[in-house]
Amino acid sequence: MPRPYVLLSCAMSIDGYIDDTTPERLLLSNAEDFDRVDAVRATCDAILIGANTIRKDNPRLIVNSPERRAQREARGLPAHPLKVTVTASGNLSPDLKIWHHGGDKVVYCTDSALAKLTGQLGDLADIVALGPAVDLAAMLDDLGQRGIGRLMVEGGSEIHTQFLTQDLANELQLAIAPFFVGDPTAPRFIRPGTFPHGPTNRMTLEAVEAVGDVCLARYQLHFGHV
Numbered sequence: 001m002p003r004p005y006v007l008l009s010c011a012m013s014i015d016g017y018i019d020d021t022t023p024e025r026l027l028l029s030n031a032e033d034f035d036r037v038d039a040v041r042a043t044c045d046a047i048l049i050g051a052n053t054i055r056k057d058n059p060r061l062i063v064n065s066p067e068r069r070a071q072r073e074a075r076g077l078p079a080h081p082l083k084v085t086v087t088a089s090g091n092l093s094p095d096l097k098i099w100h101h102g103g104d105k106v107v108y109c110t111d112s113a114l115a116k117l118t119g120q121l122g123d124l125a126d127i128v129a130l131g132p133a134v135d136l137a138a139m140l141d142d143l144g145q146r147g148i149g150r151l152m153v154e155g156g157s158e159i160h161t162q163f164l165t166q167d168l169a170n171e172l173q174l175a176i177a178p179f180f181v182g183d184p185t186a187p188r189f190i191r192p193g194t195f196p197h198g199p200t201n202r203m204t205l206e207a208v209e210a211v212g213d214v215c216l217a218r219y220q221l222h223f224g225h226v
Helices: 031-042 051-057 066-074 111-124 136-145 157-165
Strands: 005-013 046-048 082-087 105-109 126-129 150-153 171-177 204-211 214-220
Touching: 005 031, 005 157, 031 066, 031 171, 031 204, 031 214, 051 082, 082 136, 105 111, 105 136, 111 126, 150 157
Parallel strands: 005 150, 005 171, 046 082, 046 150, 082 105, 105 126
Antiparallel strands: 171 214, 204 214
8 A cells, every 4th residue: 555645734933933931832923824734634544643743732632613524424434533653762651631522542663662551541542563663665565555555744843854854845834933032042944954855955835825914935845656
């Protein structure tokens, strides 16, 4: 089975930060953009978010719109996309919201974390070991075998960096908020790395649009050669 089409989605400040260092979550998007992200989620077969982001933000990771859920079900799809996460440590509490709101769940982990996760989560998620390290290419192969045709990756920094440095993404959607964070200790969209898309291999800008006061830029990274 082919690997899924991989869409990376991120909201960041104009200086590239995805959060600040306060205890509260920094809201980078506006109501219009949150609705846009919900619409994109509804078009996907699976949504992936890193374990660090799950622990920090404790999201439900669902399609919020009842109309969009109903439209999915009318097409013979589950109301919510499959929820996916990856973890090397296996530190995922069974009390997190993601396990208790709609949709099936898959956790990809290292061999060493398999027993720990099985004991912690029980039947809350399907747990798949990928070897001594989390192998994103092997994960995409497994998702393809599960019939996942379109995967939305919502972060965080480490996950986005791995997909981009390993050339495993097809599309990048960046929502850019009209303000600065300016804190060098705050998390950025991308961590340092060696990226295949540099000055001599530029991404293709597909569209730029205003979503309220947010600028949405859509880039094509390549054409199905994941």
